[in-house]
Amino acid sequence: MCNISPWHSSGRPFQTGYGIATFAHVMQHSPCQVERFDTCGTIMDLVAFALCGHTRPTDATMDTTNAFSWGAFDSQAHAWPASAVSALGIPVDILPRVVRPGSIVGMMASRTTSVFANVIAASSIPVYAPMGDHPCSVLALLHVHHVVSPVEVAMINIGTSAQLSYVETPSSRPDDDENRRDGNSYSFEKRPYFGSQDLYVAAALTGGNVFARFVANCVQWATDLGVPSTASDGRMFANVIAMGLQRTDTALTCRPTFGGERSQSANNTTGQLSNMAMDNWSIGDMSAAIARGIVTNLIELLPKRKQIELRRRRFCPTLKLVANLKRAVCRVLGSGNALLRNALLQHFVQAEFAPNAVVLCRESDAAVGAALVVLQYGAPSI
Structure with a gap:
């Protein structure tokens, strides 16, 4: 897939099938597919992002359980290791901010009903980070x-x-x-x-x-x-x-x-x-x-x-x-x-x-x- 060790410095396994590995493959073989995107995440993170009505890449989040499952995430430092991510050809700033399980990532947006027709929107409803x-x-x-x-x-x-x-x-x-x-x-x-x-x-x-x-x-x-x-x-x-x-x-x-x-x-x-x-x-x-x-x-x-x-x-x-x-x-x-x-x-x-x-x-x-x-x-x- 790419010329790097299947284990990064903290011992976290990394191989085909992990989210970061897929991202690296795309960046290496068809980077044009992601040129118009400014952040990334799991499908459930996308749902939470939409429920909150977020629009900025800085609002993108992922909890530690999902970040770990993507591969390469350093759970001890609670961060994406910049050197390992950069070695894969992935811009570090495109990765979502990692939060603790149970963290509130935003409030239900009033315009959510246009995205999820069956959801009754109310600005007082908190949206929590999706988890593994x-x-x-x-x-x-x-x-x-x-x-x-x-x-x-x-x-x-x-x-x-x-x-x-x-x-x-x-x-x-x-x-x-x-x-x-x-x-x-x-x-x-x-x-x-x-x-x-x-x-x-x-x-x-x-x-x-x-x-x-x-x-x-x-x-x-x-x-x-x-x-x-x-x-x-x-x-x-x-x-x-x-x-x-x-x-x-x-x-x-x-x-x-x-x-x-x-x-x-x-x-x-x-x-x-x-x-x-x-x-x-x-x-x-x-x-x-x-x-x-x-x-x-x-x-x-x-x-x-x-x-x-x-x-x-x-x-x-x-x-x-x-x-x-x-x-x-x-x-x-x-x-x-x-x-x-x-x-x-x-x-x-x-x-x-x-x-x-x-x-x-x-x-x-x-x-x-x-x-x-x-x-x-x-x-x-x-």
């Missing part, structure tokens, strides 16, 4: 389950992909030292969270998508053998999961990284079934091995030091929840459609974290989290 959906979802999840001390729990989400995350207070060590200790990784990040805390996230491309592909392959195998299935997709999923639940002790192992991972190594550019014997490669064995591999792969994306912290949270005796004895042993909050709908994945998550340490959660709406940020951390002005 993942940290907002985490905050909603913790709130719904009355978690008083978020630094004592972990969260696992398995949908199409998978994430394992937990909240920590800021480290006293510089970011670059911490990144050197843990190892730079496109699959593991320390992201800005709320209340001056950090959100550590291991993000896998390998999740429910792999299990769904296996079920689709089972259907295709039946068709190839001349016995096409008449069962619905839901029934096929249920059958494959049920067979796997009968083989949870299989010796068959699977590294299910068939599509690779963001942080590629010699072990995860392809997938692998291993330890095969004459009696352990049935559909049940394979489905169990794949489900177990999805969970194992996610945990192994954490640096070794962070895996130690994760184990501490699994058995932390000081966890505090609102008085509710049924939840008093909760250590891990599980979410995501693939996890919630797949008893086989649930089995291996519980096997990894202990059965009474996992609570499956259906409530983690990012919109709820965004509202909570405003209530808990909202600033009266920017």
Whole structure:
């Protein structure tokens, strides 16, 4: 894409797919496309900009969670690093001003109705900086389950992909030292969270998508053998999961990284079934091995030091929840459609974290989290 290191001086990952990387590509290959623009931002920042009736580039803002997700943003200095941005050929002054989550970026403009017909404009309504959906979802999840001390729990989400995350207070060590200790990784990040805390996230491309592909392959195998299935997709999923639940002790192992991972190594550019014997490669064995591999792969994306912290949270005796004895042993909050709908994945998550340490959660709406940020951390002005 461009001749720069994929890591800038603070250790922030940078590669194709990040907003700044896309901007740099455009500036390098077709700068005429952006000649008439004087600022930039996410689509949600554009909505906030329009709601406020802003017209000047100096009014453009972006919160720290979105700025970090764009790449290159230095969360420790709370600024775009001028040297790194300039090296990419991007004018530093075109980037939006970065504000804290919960900051007011303006007031609803009276002429907003001409842009958003269904919005009732009133100049007394504040507009807050849009925020990233993942940290907002985490905050909603913790709130719904009355978690008083978020630094004592972990969260696992398995949908199409998978994430394992937990909240920590800021480290006293510089970011670059911490990144050197843990190892730079496109699959593991320390992201800005709320209340001056950090959100550590291991993000896998390998999740429910792999299990769904296996079920689709089972259907295709039946068709190839001349016995096409008449069962619905839901029934096929249920059958494959049920067979796997009968083989949870299989010796068959699977590294299910068939599509690779963001942080590629010699072990995860392809997938692998291993330890095969004459009696352990049935559909049940394979489905169990794949489900177990999805969970194992996610945990192994954490640096070794962070895996130690994760184990501490699994058995932390000081966890505090609102008085509710049924939840008093909760250590891990599980979410995501693939996890919630797949008893086989649930089995291996519980096997990894202990059965009474996992609570499956259906409530983690990012919109709820965004509202909570405003209530808990909202600033009266920017």
